[in-house]
Amino acid sequence: MNKQITTIQGLCAPMMMDDIDTDIIIPAQHLTQTSKSGYGQHAFARLKQADPDFVLNQNKYQKAKVLITGDNFGCGSSREHAVWAIQELGFQAIIAPSFADIFSNNARKNGLVLIEQPVTLCQQWAQQAKDHEFQITIDLVTAKIQAGNEAYLFDINPFFQHCLTHGHSELDYLLSQQVAITRHQQAAINQQLFIDFTGAPQ
Amino acid sequence: MKQNIVEKIWQQHVVQHESGFPDVLRIDFALLHEVTSAQAFAMIEEQGLSIQNPKQFLATIDHSIPTRQNRHEIYDQTAKQQIELLRNNCQKHGITLCDLDSQHQGIVHVVGPELGITQPGMTLVCGDSHTATHGAFGTLAFGIGTSTLAHVFAAGAILMKRPKVMRVHFTGQLPANCYAKDMIMYLIAQIGIGGATGHVIEYTGEAIQVLSMEQRMTLCNMSIECGAIAGLIAPDQTTFDYIKNRPYAPKGAQWQTATDFWKSLHSDVACDYDQTVELDISLLQPQVSWGTNPEQTIGINQVIPTGKINFNESLDYVKLTTAQPLAGLPVDWAFVGSCTNGRIEDLRVVAQILDGHQIAEHVTMYIVPGSEQVMQQAQAEGLDQIFTTAGAEFRMPGCSMCLGMNDDKVPAGSRCISSTNRNFIGRQGTGSITHLASPATVAYSALAGFITSEYQNTYTQKEAS
Numbered sequence: 001m002n003k004q005i006t007t008i009q010g011l012c013a014p015m016m017m018d019d020i021d022t023d024i025i026i027p028a029q030h031l032t033q034t035s036k037s038g039y040g041q042h043a044f045a046r047l048k049q050a051d052p053d054f055v056l057n058q059n060k061y062q063k064a065k066v067l068i069t070g071d072n073f074g075c076g077s078s079r080e081h082a083v084w085a086i087q088e089l090g091f092q093a094i095i096a097p098s099f100a101d102i103f104s105n106n107a108r109k110n111g112l113v114l115i116e117q118p119v120t121l122c123q124q125w126a127q128q129a130k131d132h133e134f135q136i137t138i139d140l141v142t143a144k145i146q147a148g149n150e151a152y153l154f155d156i157n158p159f160f161q162h163c164l165t166h167g168h169s170e171l172d173y174l175l176s177q178q179v180a181i182t183r184h185q186q187a188a189i190n191q192q193l194f195i196d197f198t199g200a201p202q
Numbered sequence: 203m204k205q206n207i208v209e210k211i212w213q214q215h216v217v218q219h220e221s222g223f224p225d226v227l228r229i230d231f232a233l234l235h236e237v238t239s240a241q242a243f244a245m246i247e248e249q250g251l252s253i254q255n256p257k258q259f260l261a262t263i264d265h266s267i268p269t270r271q272n273r274h275e276i277y278d279q280t281a282k283q284q285i286e287l288l289r290n291n292c293q294k295h296g297i298t299l300c301d302l303d304s305q306h307q308g309i310v311h312v313v314g315p316e317l318g319i320t321q322p323g324m325t326l327v328c329g330d331s332h333t334a335t336h337g338a339f340g341t342l343a344f345g346i347g348t349s350t351l352a353h354v355f356a357a358g359a360i361l362m363k364r365p366k367v368m369r370v371h372f373t374g375q376l377p378a379n380c381y382a383k384d385m386i387m388y389l390i391a392q393i394g395i396g397g398a399t400g401h402v403i404e405y406t407g408e409a410i411q412v413l414s415m416e417q418r419m420t421l422c423n424m425s426i427e428c429g430a431i432a433g434l435i436a437p438d439q440t441t442f443d444y445i446k447n448r449p450y451a452p453k454g455a456q457w458q459t460a461t462d463f464w465k466s467l468h469s470d471v472a473c474d475y476d477q478t479v480e481l482d483i484s485l486l487q488p489q490v491s492w493g494t495n496p497e498q499t500i501g502i503n504q505v506i507p508t509g510k511i512n513f514n515e516s517l518d519y520v521k522l523t524t525a526q527p528l529a530g531l532p533v534d535w536a537f538v539g540s541c542t543n544g545r546i547e548d549l550r551v552v553a554q555i556l557d558g559h560q561i562a563e564h565v566t567m568y569i570v571p572g573s574e575q576v577m578q579q580a581q582a583e584g585l586d587q588i589f590t591t592a593g594a595e596f597r598m599p600g601c602s603m604c605l606g607m608n609d610d611k612v613p614a615g616s617r618c619i620s621s622t623n624r625n626f627i628g629r630q631g632t633g634s635i636t637h638l639a640s641p642a643t644v645a646y647s648a649l650a651g652f653i654t655s656e657y658q659n660t661y662t663q664k665e666a667s
């Protein structure tokens with residue numbers, strides 16, 4: 001079982017840069033840990049150091065739960081540490097025009113909600129989050145974002161929506177398919193799969 | 203129905219397809235390394251699950267190890283613990299580990315193909331974004347995160363949406379001073395770092411067919427740098443010749459059955475793709491990156507363009523300006539290695555260029571073989587002698603200066619010409635500046651002391667005097 005998430009309500013933090021890569025989110029030198037925690041303090045370290053006014057250095061965003069960002073967020077490495085680091089900062093959702101594939105897969109498995117919205121809307125919300133305290137409510141059951149008096153729909157795969165809102169894990173679903181998977185594996189051997197496992201180095 | 207190669211492989215691996223659900227995709231093999239596996243072992247243990255088929259995994263140590271001779275002494279305590287943990291986990295779960303004293307230790311994407319694990323038509327995953335390297339064999343290979351690795355451990359399958367397929371068709375012949383590295387960097391510059399998001403790329407064209415397996419690996423390796431999930435090339439005789447007689451390759455009568463099957467793995471004539479990109483490479487120049495992502499790349503004779511808004515931040519970081527050429531720009535470091543360009547053919551190209559010359563006095567050059575096997579081959583051919591005589595350091599196998607999480611780092615403010623795949627801010631060490639290029643361009647630049655893709659009079663004269 002995972003944590004059940006039906007709504008996310010909170011303050012937005014604007015980080016309107018395109019192509020924020022995983023080396024920016026969590027630099028490689030902090031990846032030698034073997035646990036899932038301890039990464040938040042190093043998240044966006046390079047941007048934090050380079051600019052005292054960087055969004056995450058500002059007090060008013062310390063309690064933010066939603067990150068509004070630019071195109072292609074999370075590109076680069078497959079490190080899931082990037083997701084763990086962002087969650088440790090308190091973020092529960094990210095809104096961007098698009099996300100890199102591996103990052104999306106990783107986020108989903110950890111219950112970090114990623115929502116795609118058109119670039120103009122992201123820019124508009126980022127501006128509002130800069131100008132004043134900008135709160136939104138994300139309803140995962142109805143796939144709707146409430147921002148002020150306006151409501152916005154978003155796309156979410158029904159299966160992932162179900163997992164999030166019921167606290168089901170993808171692994172449980174996979175394990176329920178175990179018999180079929182094993183049968184499939186057996187059928188592949190010598191038909192489609194020719195690895196000689198006796199060749200493994202000793 | 204006409205199908206492209208990706209659809210064929212996908213279909214062969216779908217265990218369960220239900221609309222509204224992601225597909226249950228059978229995974230044939232997974233490679234592990236020390237950095238992204240520990241938490242996956244912990245996840246299954248916490249849930250009381252076991253590894254379904256330990257033979258289906260192979261682990262190596264590459265990212266966080268030092269590459270000096272006495273690499274057994276690891277000074278970084280957390281890196282040391284990480285490696286110890288991988289050893290324990292592999293032992294506990296019965297997974298083969300290519301440890302530091304193994305004949306097969308090396309960068310995960312160099313070791314897999316070398317052992318003959320990477321075979322056409324398979325699904326292969328690794329907790330590493332450059333897993334697309336294995337696509338060179340017509341393998342559907344892609345990077346996964348740690349949680350997904352735990353899924354492979356426990357179930358031998360993952361959940362995934364069927365990807366879109368992009369065909370990248372190269373026309374024309376590759377010019378003599380260019381390599382697969384220049385082809386892929388050119389593609390990335392054209393379509394952008396998010397240009398293939400959501401897609402698997404199939405690379406086609408005569409220019410692809412004539413590439414060696416090692417060059418194909420270089421090409422597929424950087425597919426992720428334009429956002430692709432994976433990149434692959436249909437298998438052919440070149441592929442079969444490479445695989446034959448390797449430890450995990452099928453033997454005896456199995457070999458014939460396997461190659462017969464592998465020959466069926468190609469896109470049908472006039473099949474559909476979600477997107478097609480055509481690139482003429484007959485006038486390609488050696489490519490060099492100028493900025494802080496691989497899309498920011500130009501030909502060696504071009505100047506830095508004006509363009510997107512984020513260009514300014516990149517330019518500030520790399521201390522360059524618009525309209526400036528890269529040719530002639532002084533470099534402090536030169537690096538040859540990584541899963542992109544750390545194979546024996548890469549080292550041969552570098553040796554041929556360095557042979558009989560000295561690298562510039564102000565340049566530090568590291569040449570790091572991708573694996574133990576590559577290192578031994580280089581030594582057998584005397585390449586190591588050429589490297590050290592030229593003033594370069596030939597080191598032990600590992601990721602080394604590709605990512606700055608081991609002892610090998612480019613110092614802050616220093617400029618490095620590098621055969622690697624990413625020039626992200628701080629990738630090679632905090633404050634480091636990276637220019638990506640082919641091993642040949644790295645070698646020429648190391649000799650000259652500035653970015654160039656050919657021999658320069660300056661040092662040939664110096665040699666004569």
Ligand code: SF4
Nearest residue numbers: 332540541601604605
């Ligand atoms: S060589 Fe570089 S890109 Fe390749 S696996 Fe190692 S760190 Fe990753």
